[in-house]
Amino acid sequence: MSAVLSPPFTDPQRVLHEVFGYGQFRGEQRQIIEHVAAGGDALVLMPTGGGKSLCYQVPAIVRHRGGRGVTVVVSPLIALMHDQVGALEEVGVAAAFLNSSLDGDEARRVERDLMSGKLTLLYAAPERILTPRFLAMMQSLSERGLLSLFAIDEAHCVSQWGHDFREEYLGLSALHEQFPGVPRLALTATADEHTRADIIQRLKLEEARLFVASFDRPNIRYTIVEKDDPKKQLLRFIREEHEGEAGIVYCQSRKKVEDTATWLAAEGIEALPYHAGLDAETRRDNQDRFLREDAIVMVATIAFGMGIDKPDVRFVAHLDLPKNIEAYYQETGRGGRDGLPADAWMAYGLQDVVNQRRMIDESEAEEDFKRLQRGKLDALLALAEAHDCRRVRLLAYFGQHSEPCGNCDNCLNAPATWDATEPARMALSCIYRFRQAGGQRYGAGHLVDVLRGKVTDKVKERGHERLSTFGIGAAVSEAQWRGVLRQLIALGHVVAEGEYNTLGLADSARAVLKGEVQLLLRVPTEAKARVKAARVRGGGAKPPPVPLDEAATQRFEALRAWRAEVAKAHNLPAYIVFHDATLAEMARAQPSTLDGLAGISGVGGRKLDAYGAEILRVLSGAA
């Protein structure tokens, strides 16, 4: 599809409104866009789903003066460029991508369009951009004043501290050296100090203006439950709250991904696996289905997700603890990009704490790096164990102050706490007695047996029924003991080591033993059902994202059926044609004129021209 914007746009607000169909800028978008459109460099830190794309797309349009001049977008993921370009063409912006999926003829056509200044945006991976051929083309564009802007997406890929380091990104400083006059905009959702400093230094952005957006994603509800029977807990969560909706389930290992996906599928959930061990074709097929169908649950390792901008992901679940808060926030941020309610749900247990600590301890990394990783893990564990507002803690981690949110598990359902100071002391002194009694260390299972006074074979064999700590904790339940030990490990008073995760005392245990530290723990809450009105659904259809009456629901369904046909004809995911939220608003407001339709968020000029009459017809037909 060829797409050329007719009027020269110079006003960002008009571009937002007339091209993208949105009423207002979000957060700092306006300031960022004005700064970049005027030729300034910028580094933008904004959470996943915060609206980074518009920050370079609007300046690209504004700087495409008189219909000439291109913005080059550096993006790490060639698999997603097709859909990104498709979304721009849908709103009438001339865009293209250059990558290995194009054949020779197609690539030459794109290059011709590029050199003639016809394109507003060109997407390419860094390795392509840094080839001598491409650099020479940019040189020629630049000499003719047709190189408008460089946008470097996922800029944290340049940092070795981050989790997505890509060697090719290191070469991008060449852009500044070779084209000092072309403004650069780097964008990322990774906000920690280290990564930020790294990005600035490696991309030579010392002079760039820094924009740090609010990291709050108010429509995401955070919930962290204690692991009990995680697969069943997950299934219950999906069935009760997200039946028929799209979601992502993160697991740590490939095997667990496979097992979980198979199990969910057997339970009637449309689940697909995704991890780096699958062949490229399977990965692409599964990703395509996730993007194009409505209700796929993607069970994945962290290999999945970067660059996925599907707006209607309604939940992100973690069956294993992520590496740190940045990773957790980036992963959970993939839910609810459309601004509608979404869930971030995690099941977390003793084993997670032990595993993560061990992975750091046993890694080959330098001690400095390990110390940093341990600090980050501690912050995540504190979040998982918190009995106050999760969001306040998350935002505080990113240096932002906030008030209790009213939209996390702890705010909605304040957890009961119990004073575990005494049991903690019992556990620590029992570990100490083991050492005295024979110098050996034991795992959590045996420790709890001894504390509860259970006479097992192992207890008899070791003579542990004679220890002074035998049976002193009989009044504390097993589940409570697991919570106590998890906390002690999370807080670093106890260390779990070796193949069998045997427990030992850390230096800081002394203060707890002396009674100088009070330990307040959550009462395990898993059994408690979450309060949520049951949704009534017919035929397993996807529910509208906002409550609609019966007639409006019918209109919504009719619009969705129409959208599916258009998406198919254009070979694009349905949400690129219109978001669910936009269709729901059309169904609710039921406009009868093009003007009325134009007032709905998400309907820009091009889409109004292309689809307006059709939509009015569908709306009146379905009334």
Ligand code: ADP
């Ligand atoms: P990010 O790249 O930061 O993760 P996106 O650029 O994908 O986020 O934006 C997330 C969603 O928000 C997209 O669906 C986008 O269309 C929408 N969006 C962004 N800015 C606005 C705005 N000003 N008004 C309405 N919707 C917006």
Ligand code: ZN
């Ligand atoms: Zn809260």
